[in-house]
Amino acid sequence: MLGKIKPDFQQNLFQTRLTDLINLGHPLVKLAHELNWNKMELEFQKLYSEQGRPSIPIRKIAGLLLLKEMFKESDESVVERWIENPYWQYFTGEIFFQNKQPFDPSEFVHFRKRLQESGLEFLLSQTVSLHPEAKNEKEVQIDTTVMEKNITFPTDAKLAKKVIDNCNKIANKEGVIQRQTYKRVAKQHLRDAYFGHHPKRKKKAVAARKKLRTIGNRVIRELERKLPESTLKQYESEFVKYKKVLSQERKSKDKIYSLHEPQTACIAKGKAHKAYEFGTKVAVTRGRKTGIITSIKRFGGNPHDSKTLEESLAQSERVREQIGGTRPTIASTDRGFRGVTQVENTKIEIPKNTKEKSRYKQEVARKRFRARTAIEPTISHLKRNHALELNFLKGVDGDIHNALLSGIGYNLKMRFNQIKEQIVLWLQFLILIFENVVFNINLKTQKVSF
Known part of the structure; x- marks a missing residue:
């Protein structure tokens, strides 16, 4: 079900209206009035089921997403700042000042997945x-x-070490008894691979990188032998990726630079x-x-x-x-x-x-x-x-x-900055009119006294 913020015109003895707290001429208030929230709600309501528990109101979660991007906040920090800032609460459609978290920050992840590229466009x-x-x-x-x-920053040694660690995690999860985990050995080889550009360390670093690749292939082959066929199919894509990481050279095409972000x-x-x-x-x-x-x-x-x-x-x-x-x-x-x-x-x-x-x-x-x-x-x-x-x-x-x-x-x-500039220009114009009025009054009083 689609959650909605219901307009409440009744006064509340224990809550304060936001309109009593904030300046209605603030740029964020004017920006909130310029955005077409009704059109946004009509566009996004098709992303929700007609049955089930009411969702977070679209204006609230979409408004917080917009504030997050405007002011470069994280999913967690924008929710924390929302509690402190009455202007942000007004922007997201609240009527009374709130002192509790609007929703869990993880809701942003689900909302972005719902929107997809077309919704963000x-x-x-x-x-x-x-x-x-x-x-x-x-x-x-x-x-x-x-x-x-x-x-x-990706290096051959770091990637090989991660392959070994990930294979050990798979072995522990599936209950495979390994001949050797190579935890301490791989850690020492990674240290030896550092600063390989130095003439005194180059030979040792090259040997360490080569040894890490050898160990990585050895651990993968052991898992392929010992895992049942049904379980092996689950990890088939992972093992293909690991083998590619261990075999790729400097001039290889479509290299993998990160195991958890292979599209990088x-x-x-x-x-x-x-x-x-x-x-x-x-x-x-x-x-x-x-x-x-x-x-x-x-x-x-x-x-x-x-x-x-x-x-x-x-x-x-x-x-x-x-x-x-x-x-x-x-x-x-x-x-x-x-x-x-x-x-x-x-x-x-x-x-x-x-x-x-x-x-x-x-x-x-x-x-x-x-x-x-x-x-x-x-x-x-x-x-x-x-x-x-x-x-x-x-x-x-x-x-x-x-x-x-x-x-x-x-x-x-x-647009926020443009509204600020318009407010400043309007204030300068009012000050100029006020100064002219005062100047004219002073001239008249001087003539009368003369």
Whole structure:
């Protein structure tokens, strides 16, 4: 059953109304009034069963999810801060001030799984609708970045040691008596493999890495011999992954860099301070004039930038169509996207040095590609302020969800800051009027006294 927040106009002797505590001119209050909560509830109610215990109200859990992305909170911390902050409670539809936890933080996991990619695209479209000019903007800017996964820096020795440890856990779980667990031996070999680039330690480190791989294969073969066939089928995919980890070389393709996140890729973006990043590639689509994100798409592996254009523009079209918008007609990119000039009805603009253009066209192109660099600070804000820098969510679905949620948080924060600026300008205007009135009164009093 779908839970709902019922409007309560009756006064309560033991509870305080939020409207008596907060400033109704606060930016978060105004933002809560601008969002279409009814449309959100109609869209998400089909995700719930008609029978059973009432769920958490959609406005409450969706509102907390939006606050989490706006202010870069974790699942646990956003629930804790909600108890302390009456503005956050008002944003999520509460009427009276609450002093208890709204729900367990693990509910966020289930809600994100319910939403899936289509539900998060709907949320993204609702944040775009807060900026009316963005839905029909003709020109967008596209660039790619790396969303790193929360894994340790992978090395052959560490991965081999994890394979041995995981095999020992399987043996303990299934009651297999091993000839040897190699716990202490593997730990010592891992220590020996450290700092293998040093001339005095290189020989010992190479031998230690080789020995860890040998032990890993030995433990896997023992389990394959001793496990029953019915049980062995359950671990077949795991053993295939372990064997691939132990056999992969430096130049192998589709390498595994993490056992619990095998989809993680090694991506080099040419950064001086960070040669390699381990995660997934994300393409960001941003309006040239408004700066609003209409698409933020995750891609598996490490595809060429030009291969990301079609899906990014398709997602942007879906998001904009949900609020009555149109597909962008021009997309400006950097030289990393070379090779594509047209994607369906969208023209791809890439910096080129051609002498055939007139002086005027050269100047127009120069201004366009200078404006394109504005997407770089946008990506920086997404990473620093909206959790795109390090992804803690699990699996491929976690990559997709984290990317889209960071774009949702960015658009909301943009509108939040715009409302703040409008309030400041309005206060300055009132102060100016008040000063003029006082000045005129002083002039009149001076004339009367004279």
